[in-house]
Amino acid sequence: MSNATAIAVAFVDRLRSSGVDAPLSASIEYQRALGALGMGSRDAVYWAGRTTLVRRREDIAAYDTAFNSFWDDHSAAPYEPPSAAMSIAVDDEESPDDDDGGLDGHDADDAPSIELRFSAAEVLRHRDFASYSDDELAEARRLMGRLRVTGSPRRSLRLVNGHGSRPQMDLRRTVRAALSTGGEPLQRRWRHRGMRPRRLVLLLDVSGSMEPYARALVRFAHAAVIGRQRVEVFALGTRLTRMTRELSERDPDAAVARAARAVVDWWHPPRRRPERVQPTLGTARYGPRRHGRDSVRWLGPRRSEHAR
Amino acid sequence: MSPESVRDDLAAQGYIADVGLATAVFLARELGRPLMLEGDAGVGKTELAKAIAASTGGELIRLQCYEGIDASQAVYDWDYTRQLLHLRAAEATGAMVGRTTDSVEAELYDERFLVRRAVLRAIDHRDGPSPVLLIDEVDRADDEFEAYLLEVLSDFQVTVPEIGVFRAQRPPVVVLTSNRTRDVHDALKRRCLYHWVEHPDLEREIEIVRRRVPEADIALSTEVAAAVAHLRAMELYKPPGVAETIDWTAALARLGVRHLDAASAEATLGTVLKYREDTERVVSHGIDDLVAAARSGAGR
Numbered sequence: 001m002s003n004a005t006a007i008a009v010a011f012v013d014r015l016r017s018s019g020v021d022a023p024l025s026a027s028i029e030y031q032r033a034l035g036a037l038g039m040g041s042r043d044a045v046y047w048a049g050r051t052t053l054v055r056r057r058e059d060i061a062a063y064d065t066a067f068n069s070f071w072d073d074h075s076a077a078p079y080e081p082p083s084a085a086m087s088i089a090v091d092d093e094e095s096p097d098d099d100d101g102g103l104d105g106h107d108a109d110d111a112p113s114i115e116l117r118f119s120a121a122e123v124l125r126h127r128d129f130a131s132y133s134d135d136e137l138a139e140a141r142r143l144m145g146r147l148r149v150t151g152s153p154r155r156s157l158r159l160v161n162g163h164g165s166r167p168q169m170d171l172r173r174t175v176r177a178a179l180s181t182g183g184e185p186l187q188r189r190w191r192h193r194g195m196r197p198r199r200l201v202l203l204l205d206v207s208g209s210m211e212p213y214a215r216a217l218v219r220f221a222h223a224a225v226i227g228r229q230r231v232e233v234f235a236l237g238t239r240l241t242r243m244t245r246e247l248s249e250r251d252p253d254a255a256v257a258r259a260a261r262a263v264v265d266w267w268h269p270p271r272r273r274p275e276r277v278q279p280t281l282g283t284a285r286y287g288p289r290r291h292g293r294d295s296v297r298w299l300g301p302r303r304s305e306h307a308r
Numbered sequence: 309m310s311p312e313s314v315r316d317d318l319a320a321q322g323y324i325a326d327v328g329l330a331t332a333v334f335l336a337r338e339l340g341r342p343l344m345l346e347g348d349a350g351v352g353k354t355e356l357a358k359a360i361a362a363s364t365g366g367e368l369i370r371l372q373c374y375e376g377i378d379a380s381q382a383v384y385d386w387d388y389t390r391q392l393l394h395l396r397a398a399e400a401t402g403a404m405v406g407r408t409t410d411s412v413e414a415e416l417y418d419e420r421f422l423v424r425r426a427v428l429r430a431i432d433h434r435d436g437p438s439p440v441l442l443i444d445e446v447d448r449a450d451d452e453f454e455a456y457l458l459e460v461l462s463d464f465q466v467t468v469p470e471i472g473v474f475r476a477q478r479p480p481v482v483v484l485t486s487n488r489t490r491d492v493h494d495a496l497k498r499r500c501l502y503h504w505v506e507h508p509d510l511e512r513e514i515e516i517v518r519r520r521v522p523e524a525d526i527a528l529s530t531e532v533a534a535a536v537a538h539l540r541a542m543e544l545y546k547p548p549g550v551a552e553t554i555d556w557t558a559a560l561a562r563l564g565v566r567h568l569d570a571a572s573a574e575a576t577l578g579t580v581l582k583y584r585e586d587t588e589r590v591v592s593h594g595i596d597d598l599v600a601a602a603r604s605g606a607g608r
Contacts, residue, residue, distance in 0.1 A: 021494075023498060025498055026498065029339065029341070029501070032339050033335050033339065033501075036334070036335060036338040036339060037311070037331065037334075037335070043327055043331075044311075044331070047311075047327065047328050047331035047332070048331070048335070050328065050503075051328075051331065051332045051335055051501045051502060051503055052335070052501060052502075054502055055344075055494070055497040055498065055500075055502045056497075056502075057346060057488075057504045060504060163376075164376055164378075165376055165377070165378040165450060165452045165453065166378070166452065167378075184392065184396070185392075186389055186392060188388065
């Protein structure tokens with residue numbers, strides 16, 4: 001192993017220790033890039049690594065740090081990396097359940113910061129529900145009424161018409177189309193597997209300290225229930241109460257009122273914390289066992305964030 | 309070839325690249341690796357592929373990805389209707405008599421019934437300089453297609469079961485772009501060199517605008533570039549890219565404007581801001597402020 005190779009490998013090692021995932025193949029590419037560019041200038045060495053070892057924008061800062069500290073250990077010349085900091089406007093859907101439990105492989109720090117940027121909605125987003133005035137609450141209700149909770153869909157078994165990425169021949173429609181071309185199946189018809197929304201399970205904490213949020217949460221859950229199929233809503237106080245049926249009424253105020261009547265421990269201070277919620281959801285009591293597997297679960301709000 | 313010569317070649321095509329981007333293109337060509345470009349919309353990712361093609365003289369083959377794209381639209385397909393008609397014609401002329409099923413089938417899966425789509429055309433390229441395959445907005449395609457690209461991009465070969473393997477004699481220059489509407493799978497990125505395309509700095513942007521809109525006054529180009537830099541710092545919903553700077557300058561030049569002023573800026577704001585909320589925000593901050601910032605930025 002030549003000296004240059006040893007140094008390059010040591011640098012990749014340093015990079016890994018600062019949290020950048022650089023596989024062996026990237027290390028080999030780095031060697032090749034250094035071979036092609038030569039190690040004559042700092043720019044060449046910098047960009048050889050930036051191009052081959054970094055594969056995510058988030059890693060650029062870590063790379064710059066590792067680069068500076070590593071090469072400064074070997075030579076005293078100071079190096080200012082090209083500045084990379086730049087704010088990016090994330091064009092993201094504003095649905096709070098976008099994050100489906102990490103199924104997409106998003107890292108926590110990878111999640112784009114969701115922020116409404118315009119008009120009064122921004123104020124509402126950053127305010128605590130507890131401190132809403134009546135007007136603001138009405139505005140929040142209006143916004144929540146317009147909200148449609150979607151989340152990421154999953155592939156269903158049911159076939160729908162069309163040429164998706166894995167089409168199957170639709171014999172019935174192909175033969176029907178062939179009738180108009182003298183029995184020759186000139187036009188083929190296809191079907192492919194459609195998409196369906198994942199089951200969404202909302203667990204709402206409506207116990208004592210959450211009282212100011214409970215109404216807003218239930219409004220949110222109502223928007224979810226009305227907006228899509230396959231939603232289950234449970235209120236979580238000292239016990240678990242299913243609210244899905246109560247919330248399936250279209251009128252938001254009537255639905256919330258019915259839900260409030262159904263939840264017996266609504267707005268009472270908790271005497272005991274429910275310890276095992278998951279097994280209850282998994283049983284046949286509320287739907288199939290698959291609840292736990294393909295569903296998006298959302299538990300909110302978290303006590304630590306909102307405790308008074 | 310060196311990064312500097314790549315940079316000069318691209319500049320000759322009107323594409324002003326910084327040292328990082330020029331190095332990435334150089335490495336992509338030298339190592340025969342696909343180049344994955346990410347960055348905000350309008351920073352010139354697609355333009356780069358065009359400039360590479362123009363500078364090498366290779367054919368630009370563009371594959372625009374979309375949800376549901378599959379191999380039959382991106383790689384190859386069989387011309388089913390022509391196959392069927394061929395079969396019927398052979399039947400009608402009696403050419404089928406005395407032939408085995410196998411020989412008839414072999415005739416149906418002949419190369420002349422093969423519809424070559426972008427990827428196969430880029431790989432099965434026989435003469436002339438290597439083509440440039442632009443796989444645009446790969447983040448829009450779905451996972452299955454990404455998985456298929458893996459095979460193509462690591463070996464530069466396509467297998468057509470009925471015919472055999474097409475292997476690239478010289479690998480094409482492959483440029484993938486992504487707007488990061490979702491994360492492209494890591495396995496695909498691992499096969500590629502990666503470059504994050506930044507918005508250009510002020511000097512580079514002025515140079516780009518002057519190249520692309522030569523009819524505009526130097527003062528105007530400078531002021532517009534400075535104004536756009538100011539807009540980018542405003543945390544807009546959709547910060548303007550280089551494409552918008554060029555459009556804005558071209559619009560103002562067409563109107564005969566020689567210096568950016570509040571009236572002309574407001575009248576042409578639609579070329580640079582594409583969301584009503586952004587426009588409202590800029591107007592509420594004051595067009596005069598924007599123009600003043602542009603003048604002082606250009607003066608520096």
